[in-house]
Amino acid sequence: MAIAKQEGNFRTQEFILNMGPQHPSTHGVYRAILTLDGEYVVDLENVIGYLHRGIEKLAESRTYTQFIPYTDRMDYLAGMLNNWGYVMTVEKALGLEIPERAEYIRIIVGELQRIASHLVMVASMALDMNGYTAWMYAFYDREKILDLFEMICGSRLTTSFMRVGGVPNDIPEGFLPKLEEFLKEFPKRLDDFDNVITGNEIFIKRTKGIAPIDGETALDYGLTGPNLRASGVNFDLRKVRPYSIYDRFDFEVPVGTNGDNFDRYNMRMLEMRQSLRIIRQAVDNLPEGSIMAKVPKVLRIPAGETYGHIEGAKGILGFYLVSDGGTKPYRIHVHAPSFVNLGIYPYMAKGTMLQDAIASLASIDIVLGEVDR
Amino acid sequence: MDNIFINIAGWIRDFIAGFGLSEGLVYLAMVLVKFVAVLVFVLLNVVFLVYMERRVAGFFQERLGPNRVGPQGIFQLVMDILKLLSKEDIVPAGADKLVYKTAAYVIFVPTMLVYMVIPFGKGMNVIDLNMGLFYILAVSSLTTLIIFMAGWGSRNKYSLIGGMRAVAQMVSYEIPFVFSFLGVIMLTGSLKLSTIVEAQQDVWFIVLQPIAFIIFLIAGNAEINRGPFDLPEGEQELVAGYHTEYTAGRFAMFYMAEYANLLAMAAIGTTVFLGGWHGPWLPGWLWFFIKMYILVFGQMWVRWTFPRIRIDHMMHFNWKVLLPISLANILVTGIGIKAYEMLRTMGWW
Amino acid sequence: MFGEGLLKGLGVTIKHFFAPKITEQYPEVKPKLPPLVKSRFRLNREKCIACGICANACPNKVITVNSEKDENNKKRLTGYEMNLQYCLFCGLCVESCPTKAIEIDQDFELAAYTRENTKMDMYKEALTNPPGTAAKEDKGGKDA
Numbered sequence: 008m009a010i011a012k013q014e015g016n017f018r019t020q021e022f023i024l025n026m027g028p029q030h031p032s033t034h035g036v037y038r039a040i041l042t043l044d045g046e047y048v049v050d051l052e053n054v055i056g057y058l059h060r061g062i063e064k065l066a067e068s069r070t071y072t073q074f075i076p077y078t079d080r081m082d083y084l085a086g087m088l089n090n091w092g093y094v095m096t097v098e099k100a101l102g103l104e105i106p107e108r109a110e111y112i113r114i115i116v117g118e119l120q121r122i123a124s125h126l127v128m129v130a131s132m133a134l135d136m137n138g139y140t141a142w143m144y145a146f147y148d149r150e151k152i153l154d155l156f157e158m159i160c161g162s163r164l165t166t167s168f169m170r171v172g173g174v175p176n177d178i179p180e181g182f183l184p185k186l187e188e189f190l191k192e193f194p195k196r197l198d199d200f201d202n203v204i205t206g207n208e209i210f211i212k213r214t215k216g217i218a219p220i221d222g223e224t225a226l227d228y229g230l231t232g233p234n235l236r237a238s239g240v241n242f243d244l245r246k247v248r249p250y251s252i253y254d255r256f257d258f259e260v261p262v263g264t265n266g267d268n269f270d271r272y273n274m275r276m277l278e279m280r281q282s283l284r285i286i287r288q289a290v291d292n293l294p295e296g297s298i299m300a301k302v303p304k305v306l307r308i309p310a311g312e313t314y315g316h317i318e319g320a321k322g323i324l325g326f327y328l329v330s331d332g333g334t335k336p337y338r339i340h341v342h343a344p345s346f347v348n349l350g351i352y353p354y355m356a357k358g359t360m361l362q363d364a365i366a367s368l369a370s371i372d373i374v375l376g377e378v379d380r
Numbered sequence: 381m382d383n384i385f386i387n388i389a390g391w392i393r394d395f396i397a398g399f400g401l402s403e404g405l406v407y408l409a410m411v412l413v414k415f416v417a418v419l420v421f422v423l424l425n426v427v428f429l430v431y432m433e434r435r436v437a438g439f440f441q442e443r444l445g446p447n448r449v450g451p452q453g454i455f456q457l458v459m460d461i462l463k464l465l466s467k468e469d470i471v472p473a474g475a476d477k478l479v480y481k482t483a484a485y486v487i488f489v490p491t492m493l494v495y496m497v498i499p500f501g502k503g504m505n506v507i508d509l510n511m512g513l514f515y516i517l518a519v520s521s522l523t524t525l526i527i528f529m530a531g532w533g534s535r536n537k538y539s540l541i542g543g544m545r546a547v548a549q550m551v552s553y554e555i556p557f558v559f560s561f562l563g564v565i566m567l568t569g570s571l572k573l574s575t576i577v578e579a580q581q582d583v584w585f586i587v588l589q590p591i592a593f594i595i596f597l598i599a600g601n602a603e604i605n606r607g608p609f610d611l612p613e614g615e616q617e618l619v620a621g622y623h624t625e626y627t628a629g630r631f632a633m634f635y636m637a638e639y640a641n642l643l644a645m646a647a648i649g650t651t652v653f654l655g656g657w658h659g660p661w662l663p664g665w666l667w668f669f670i671k672m673y674i675l676v677f678g679q680m681w682v683r684w685t686f687p688r689i690r691i692d693h694m695m696h697f698n699w700k701v702l703l704p705i706s707l708a709n710i711l712v713t714g715i716g717i718k719a720y721e722m723l724r725t726m727g728w729w
Numbered sequence: 730m731f732g733e734g735l736l737k738g739l740g741v742t743i744k745h746f747f748a749p750k751i752t753e754q755y756p757e758v759k760p761k762l763p764p765l766v767k768s769r770f771r772l773n774r775e776k777c778i779a780c781g782i783c784a785n786a787c788p789n790k791v792i793t794v795n796s797e798k799d800e801n802n803k804k805r806l807t808g809y810e811m812n813l814q815y816c817l818f819c820g821l822c823v824e825s826c827p828t829k830a831i832e833i834d835q836d837f838e839l840a841a842y843t844r845e846n847t848k849m850d851m852y853k854e855a856l857t858n859p860p861g862t863a864a865k866e867d868k869g870g871k872d873a
Contacts, residue, residue, distance in 0.1 A: 030619065031615055031616055046692075069788050072786075073786070076817040080817075135616045136687035137610070137615070137616060138686070140437075140440050140684045140742055143442065143443070144745070147442060157762065157766055161765035161767045162767065165818070175820075179763070179765060199744075199745075202737040204738075206734035207735060211734070213689070360692065362614065362688070438752075439745075442751050443751060681739060685735075685741075686738065
């Protein structure tokens, strides 16, 4: 952390730069008030709320099923995982058992969504360093995943795929061959991406050792997901508190060492390969059977509180559900990983250069739809 | 074929001389005619280059790029410029109007001045200055000032940072850029561009000076703010850098000047390192053209592959890597020339 | 060696330079969307019993069902409107329909110039363009 030194009579004047809400690399409508000393960031202030839609409040006037389409509009890059987190919480409150096949389908689409979300992250990280071509390559692969989603649930981005008690559609004809093709092609494309960006000396030089977060600080700030694991804390809900049927799968959790921008980026690259392994196993062991549990037409959750969480693409995605026994939730609170992760951004940006601060923002992988909700 | 343009120039010259003007006036008129010819050539190339860049970028990214306007989208830039010209021209309220406007009007001047001495073929230059290479280096560094004027006059913090970066970058990279030519100058003993090209009759200087050529490519890339060195307009952090506040026609000027600079850099590289008009079978000017576009393609290839370098890394790279290497290159060249001469005098060569 | 990564990157990009391109020529070549895609909805007037379950299932109150009671005290559909500007395209209405009267369709060209035009009178449309018949022909023409 090298703040420009002010020695002797050579004085520099700090100035304030207002970055956003309209700015090419704020990943949505986010605003940062930067205090700059030349190229160095002296101070940074987060300003959020430009994309606030009151989704938590909306939930109070929707039934439990009706809220599903809203969840994928929070983290719109990982709609499936948001659906999953929500329906899992409701199922937990209802005490529902989910059919095997539905669980496997959930795992497949969930991990595909994780890959898609991580692809956007690595792509935007490359883009924020002007790696346009790598960005396009990653989006090309993401497009393949979205095509798969289109086949299985009829939407690309806002999937609304999961239902309380299972999934609404069974795997359609032609989905599995296409998935196989993707599983075969994607590792090669990842290698290409590695060659263009991960191995690029300019990229390495610009990310290694920039904005490091040690494990303790990461925990203090409440980081979760790949951002936390990059700092060397091995905490993945899929391993630590296996939900759904994750305990049946054999996969590793990549853990970083320095918690710098490169580690955060690399976590995503490694996790994508692990997700591929999970999908591979899930496809191989896919059982036959029903995809929907017996669920009453009108859902009524007994009065009380439930908290359910999953390992989302950006961290722990938790839903806190308060019910008064009616058909609509009394209150829903979302533990949004992006929102929590954004909190550490001023800490990361301080003392780095303007260009690195931009890259740091990309490295914590925020989605403003989730930050503001 | 080889002399087609020279013959045309000759006819025009005869035509003008037919009016019974004095020798000096004919010369002046001819310079003017050639200037206009070069200007048209450059503008046409710029139009094509922007199209080419978008197309090449698309191909690198597995898409098609512009393919709608005209056959294969070739008229895309024509429409873009028409669109830009029809847009509202906004001058920011707090801008230093004189500086702001002047910058846009004169951004093309240094580039055009560079083209004045480039030999596009044998005897195909507007003026064959004795100090051609020196003139190019002197004139092209003027761009720094204009870019800084744009950044300063806009009264925008992004523009200001962009302008400051431009000054820091272009002034520092000027040095290895100049040094990369020194080896060639030592080999030819001349600054005259036509002499430099003539000297490459048998062997191109890229063979004798490979390191200088690489330094030239890197420093040249930095000089014209492209590729991984596009810090002054670093889109991700500075929105558009020094031309953030420019709109409509003035923006088009900056946009086109960027490509005119790119072509100028390729033309200089072709002249100094790639043997200019030399080449078998095809006419000389065509060879020049082909080599120029190969260099341009190389620049685009680099630009669409690498991420942007950080400002302090860029400075370190310049002062700690490029400069020592270019100095060493000069030293090695000097020793090589001396050794060659000694061997020759001893009759071993 | 420093620069190896740079050269590898250049190699990858030039490889992709010559790879086949994926750009879709949209207006000329229409994409063929999978049958589950919910791009718009069509109403089958014969099947609809005007129960209003779809309107209740909708999270955003997009659907308006108008009905009247006929002489046998049976509900009869008189109007069915979807205000598509608020539609989330979640498909909950299709799932909830007890008689499968609402169907999904892959005609995605729904852009309109005014807010009024985003309202879709599916009751009227079902006459001219009922699901299963004209819609399919329409689509077949576009695929070609």
